[in-house]
Amino acid sequence: MAPQEGAAAAAGKGQPEAGAGSPRLFTWEEVALSNGQGRPAAARWLVIDRKVYDVSRFHKKHPGGSRVISGYAGQDATDAFTAFHLDKTLVRKYMKSLLIGELAPHEPSFEHSKNKLLVEDFRELRSTVEKLGLLKPNHLFFFLLFLHILLLEAAGWFVLWYFGISVTTFLISTVLLTLAQCQTNWLEHDLGHLSVFSSPKWNHIVHEFVMCHLKGLSANWWIRHHSQHHSKPNCFLKDPDLDIHPIPLSVGETPSMELGRQKKKYMPYNHQHQYFSFTLPPIVVPVFQAFSLYYVFKQKLWREIAWIVAYFVRFFVSFVPFFGVTGALGYLLLIKITDSIIFVWISQSSHIPMPIDYDKNLDWFSTQLQSTCNVHQSLFNDWLTGHLNFQIEHHLFPTMPRHNYWKVTPLVKSMCAKHGIEYQSKTLFTGFADILRSLKVYGEVWFKAYHQEQEACTLSRE
Template sequence: MAPLQGPQAGREEPGASPRRFTWEEIGLRTGRGQPQQERWLVINRKVYDISQFYRRHPGGARVISSYAGQDATDPFEAFHIDKELVRKYMSSLLIGELELDQPSFEPAKNKLLVEDFRELNTTVERMGLLNSSHLFFFLLLLHIVLLEAAGWFVLWSFGTSPVPFLISAVLLTMSQSQAGFLQHDLGHLSVFSNTKWNHLFHEFVMSHLKGLSACWWSLHHSQHHAKPNCFHKDPDISMHPFLFTLGKTLSVELGLKKKKFMPYNYQHKYFFITMPLLVVPVFQLYSIYFIVQRKLWRELAWTLTYFIRFFFFFEPLLGVKGVLGLLLLLNVAESILFTWISQMNHIPMHIDYDSNMDWFSTQLQATCNVNQSLFNDWFTGHLNFQIEHHLFPRMPRHNYWKVAPLVKSLCAKHGIEYQSKPLLTGFADILRSLKDSGELWLDAYLHG
């Protein structure tokens, strides 16, 4: 095995024979526990040194670092639109290739599954399932605008008494929730074939229609997709121990260490008054801080137009205090929807440290679906197809139902469970999972 060396020591010279590496060597370059903090990864058998580059990675340092020491071929294919352009920038990071006797991916035990998934990926591209319908997304945007207009119209036409106010709040909450799903599409580059257009419209929808930072969301959410339900790599999981303990591993660990940030054995009960009520209001405040800290002046301008537009339309009807109260109410209401919809696909699933599994297995063990129906598709922004979304994050949502049978077939071939459940069962499973984790923590806390 070659000794650890500085980031520049292994660079390939033009015209020279490529250096050869083993998975054992690559697995040591994770950026952790090393003097030089080297980070290497593999894409299509080529070895890249990202030790100096990872902090400049456009998708975020933590996203690319989560695959340091591992094969990143499938996430590379999943996240990037113009791969040839990206490869030009990658050429300066190339330091060699895998030894000829080394398998193309590690661990090699899933060789057939990985090969089958990559064949499925080719089939998906050949079928045009990564191509979006601009009419579909235009109609989505139109219905979002109409829902908001209807919310204003109800107050303007029928006054601000409790009934019309409640109807208006429901319409406005639906508008905000649906805008959240549309920005999610744009953030995943699944609306336009041009990355720049996705980013520009993402800013418009996220910042102007919702008052949040598109850049912050992209950096945060990409980490989740890279390693879902993996401690220290998925931010959706890593921040939970202060309020919740999730999964068997963390629950037992916290119990054995006598950690008690919260009475976790009651977390399935206090869940109702924590995350669902706090997520979006906290996001709103932190998002503004993030925009100012990063000096994202264009996003700041879009975000200001969100609040200006809201006050312009609703202040004459509700007054300043009424508008502030409505904003808070909408944030809390959307927070409830967002939390239940987003967590039903992940909290009940396997949660653990990263075990360097292949892309297909990583996504299937961390995600589940909710049964398809017209209402479920609309209400969840097609995130009832969470499995398909995680396997193909750039796929436009209107094509999930087309690829689902192919994914089910691949799961059946390799004996992998493909979970799909009713919507209410998905909600109930959040509480069941929290209860089970809380009991594991309590048992380890008291008897460990």
């Protein structure tokens, strides 16, 4: 029997019967075998606070998406569970039916015992963050953010209406509307991470309005996609942000080497640092727009469809009088492209330059520090990036309201220093330049592997 089949069989036997006495005990080795690999019906077990849960069926119903929870199959998901859920008491009630046992007493609480001190220190840091109230949102802060987005949108329309259409007013209006869309990106991001309201319900309701009606995108799709990214950032095959289509890029040294050895020449990856700027950044948001429309109709998300339709109606009612139907459509596309360019450069400056590899099953703190870096704090950087210049703090505490990132920074830096982990922070433009530098390195790795394989084949034929 294959390991996965044995784990699947054990999963069926491991389910405690009603009224059963002592729970079944597991070893980390048994849990690791149930990682969902090998075949679609393979068992998926994970550990939370030493309890072993069978999510083989539940992963398809998981509110955050199947891939989020499946990414931790065979692993310890304690810190990920803590990071993503606001109302843990409520969630644990639904987890009872998934419980199949617990770790044996001789098994360490974390799979990699050498990281025991780091894991314990981070959990103590998390406890300190909660005691200091750093996970509590300032509602006035977010109300003012929302208000300034509406003012930017209104000002973009007002300039054209009051001053008439000219090159100057067109450019001013475009800048204002693009900034409004960029700031909406960050606000919907806050809502999607449940960091604006204390209630998950209100975060979801307002997130749907902001994402669907102010951007015309699907909130449901975004949550599933982005939660996967946070779950396993920069982990090849688990982080959807690394699946960069329709423009193929080769990212990460190990994946680039493997791609080269496969001799699949989709693009001249050794030149990707040269074509990146005018290919991927302008199309990401327009592609998301098209995919969102496909997704909401396929999933029959009628409320989201209504909000998205209202978004398009509002836009065309506002700008058709200035540009006509065709011109308004072109103007919409222009704003989507400019919004996309800013969004990609800002979001990717903290990830693409960092190590990208297959999942190494590291602890939560190490995973986030290895895959993220910061941009220096300033009032301008904070505003332009929606405080995502604090990517490290955001990834460690995804539900933390952004206005508290700077407060936890000294604690995170202190922990990094204690454990000899680099805390990376750079200027905004250095972050942009590092995207191109890293793409150049990855492209060179691909090129070398590709041509070494080609030369090997030629020599073998000779």
